[in-house]
Amino acid sequence: MDDLITSTSLVPARPGYRYVNALALLLDIGRLFTPRPWPGGGPPPGEPGACYVESVLWASDSPDGLAYVEGVTWTGLYALEHAWCGGQDGIVLDPTWDRPGLAYLGLPVRADVASRLMWEHRDPLLAYGTVCTEWLRDGVPGELLVDVGRRIPAE
Structure with missing residues (x-):
């Protein structure tokens, strides 16, 4: 990962x-x-392979105010683009994976906004479509973000 970070920043x-x-x-x-297993020990309710749709729907319907999170998950073999829900405690609620990834790095977005943008543009937020291009150019509007998860340590 250090090589990836260094090469990206250069x-x-x-x-x-x-x-x-x-x-x-x-x-x-x-x-x-x-990461954590699905609550209650059973399999997650979402359809495998539909992480973007399942996660935004789950977060939108949540009475607990879950954030929709899109980013990358470390599987143990490679990093994979993925989406999940993030709770106030920074715990992953992954509605589509039976076994959670080993590490999750993502952008927590308000579920209502994520749902609207994904519906309008027919793309996940960080896939290289309209939303991602705008955010790469202008940055992500702060009012769209949810303050959950932990910041990446500076060192």
Whole structure:
């Protein structure tokens, strides 16, 4: 991961852009989340392979005010683009994976906003569509973010 961080920070963003790619955005303003198995010990209720849709629906319907989180998950073999829900305690609630990833780094977004943007643009937020391109250029509007998870340590 250190090589990835170093190589990303050495690549300049396009003129007029704040970030070179979604990983650089995540490393700047993303949050770390703590993995855990699905509550109650049973399998998660979501459809495997549909993490973006399942997570935004689960977060939107949550009475606990879950954030929709999109980012990367370390599986033990590789990093994978993924989405999950994040609680106020920074714990991952992953509605589509039977076994949680080993580490989660993501951008926690208000579920209502994530749902609207994903519906309008027909893309996840950090996939290289309209929303991601705007956020790479201009940054993520602060009012869209939810203060959950842990900041990446400076060192």
